[in-house]
Amino acid sequence: MQMSTTKFDPSALKRFDASQGPRKVGPGEGHYAELGGCGARMLVWGEESGGAFSLVEHPIPPRSLCAPYHRHDGVDEYSFVLEGRMGALLGDEVIYAEAGDLAFKPRDQWHTFWNAGDEPARILEVISPGGFEHFFREMGDGLLDGTLDMDELGSRHAIEFDLESIPRLCAEHGLTHPMLDA
Numbered sequence: 001m002q003m004s005t006t007k008f009d010p011s012a013l014k015r016f017d018a019s020q021g022p023r024k025v026g027p028g029e030g031h032y033a034e035l036g037g038c039g040a041r042m043l044v045w046g047e048e049s050g051g052a053f054s055l056v057e058h059p060i061p062p063r064s065l066c067a068p069y070h071r072h073d074g075v076d077e078y079s080f081v082l083e084g085r086m087g088a089l090l091g092d093e094v095i096y097a098e099a100g101d102l103a104f105k106p107r108d109q110w111h112t113f114w115n116a117g118d119e120p121a122r123i124l125e126v127i128s129p130g131g132f133e134h135f136f137r138e139m140g141d142g143l144l145d146g147t148l149d150m151d152e153l154g155s156r157h158a159i160e161f162d163l164e165s166i167p168r169l170c171a172e173h174g175l176t177h178p179m180l181d182a
Contacts, residue, residue: 086116
């Protein structure tokens with residue numbers, strides 16, 4: 001998956017309905033954002049589902065932490081493992097999900113996730129309600145053009161981070177993350 005080299009303009013997004021004819025998003029389609037520890041390919045935007053949900057594919061390199069420990073205000077995430085092995089810290093519990101498993105990360109719960117294997121992993125993330133996928137888009141854009149302000153981005157999208165968790169999580173689970181090198 002290649003990182004997008006241009007910013008995505010969300011102004012054209014609108015509710016998708018049958019009047020627009022069939023819709024298919026192929027394997028190389030959808031807006032892709034590189035997030036550091038993993039990627040995000042937007043398959044269904046919240047605007048397209050009337051705000052009900054969004055659908056994002058996360059390709060995750062081997063032994064990579066996707067995000068620091070964090071929690072969302074008012075956003076539920078359902079992670080369906082397509083391939084590989086996902087590890088997740090949900091509250092105080094570590095779980096592992098294999099291909100075909102679904103992990104639920106409820107709103108207001110501290111959590112993080114990672115590729116717990118030596119092969120690439122991919123998960124499909126259903127986000128409800130929709131809209132949080134714009135966090136991924138904006139983070140990818142900010143990383144691309146050097147304007148990323150995590151505090152401002154987190155505040156705008158009602159997400160709280162524990163950035164100090166990254167070294168600990170990486171050490172405990174044998175992971176890597178780009179912020180370890182920063």
